Amino acid sequence: MEINHKNLDFPILYYLSEEHSINKTELSNKLLLTKTDIEKQVEQLSQLGYHLSIDAKKGYRIVKRPDILLPFEIKKKLTTSYIGQTIYYFPELSSTNTMANQMAGEMSGKMPEGTIIIAEKQSGGKGRSGKKWISPPGGIWSSIIFYPLDISTHISLFTLMAAAAVARTIDKLFPQIRVHIKWPNDILTGGRKICGILTEMSTEKKNVKWVIVGIGINVNNDSSCLPEEIRENSLSLKEITGHPINRINLISHLCSEIERFYEAFKNKDYSLIIEEWKTYNNVIGKKIKVNLGEKIIIGEAIGIDEKGALILKTDTAEIIEIISGIILP
Secondary structure, eight states: OOOOGGGOOOGGGGTOOSSOOBOHHHHHHHHTOOHHHHHHHHHHHHHHTOEEEEETTTEEEEEEOOSOOOHHHHHTTOOOSSTTSSEEEEEEESOHHHHHHHHHHHTTTOSOTTOEEEEEEESSOBOGGGOBOOBOTTSEEEEEEEOOSSOTTTHHHHHHHHHHHHHHHHHHHOTTSOOEEETTTEEEETTEEEEEEEEEEEEETTEEEEEEEEEEEOSSOOGGGSOHHHHTTBOOHHHHHSSOOOHHHHHHHHHHHHHHHHHHHHTTOHHHHHHHHHHHBSOTTSEEEEEOSSOEEEEEEEEEOTTSOEEEEOTTOOEEEESSOEEEO
């Protein structure tokens, strides 16, 4: 039986639970579906990995839920007003950022703010500077659509906002993990990457139509499956904690943190984002080398301005604001 993965909506999930059984007749009456339709949905859920107890009299009960990021499972955990309230799920995409841009374009920027595009794996995930982001099953590969009114001078702060939200989420859920933010977009622990962020925007006549924030988190994926050239610098939360992570719980908490920081952004409370980012940064106060593309600058990182620019003081005491660059080892 073929499943329509783009619209994975199973009404019976609203009534199935681990605690109580519900029979086919009750489900049919509640959902106004035929018993055959109920059986088809049960079969589809089984294909997706749901383990169901089926009793001729008592009916259906969930024994075990699969580790998949179904919109229903995420949304029932959310406490947000708009981040994640609309979710498009795909078993595989080339890139969630690409799909988010495509869908926002097709709907002329009218997709609800906070819409999330999420995939179980990406075949062509994107990192900064055109680098490929390896995205095997088990991670969280997602993109969020925003329509900020005042972004032109603060686009760099958007990446810092997302990084602070991810760091805060991991810190709350896994206090045993010491997380750091490498300016501007990497979340590290012990010098190894557990998350990357890619911010893109669509413009028209110098006006910003929408902003896409792509967030890729190594959660339950195994770094030994990664290409050798990046294996030593990557790590997953499962590998750190020694046990599988509930991805639904993780992404629902992340949505709350993102909404909190985005509300601060909209209210121009940029200091909240910057101070939170500073809490986790691993660069301020250090002498660093930054690749700007056309040249490399060396100096001490002395701060972040309200636009999200890195402030560097060179050996000649020159103060430089860096909006975009890559910190070299």
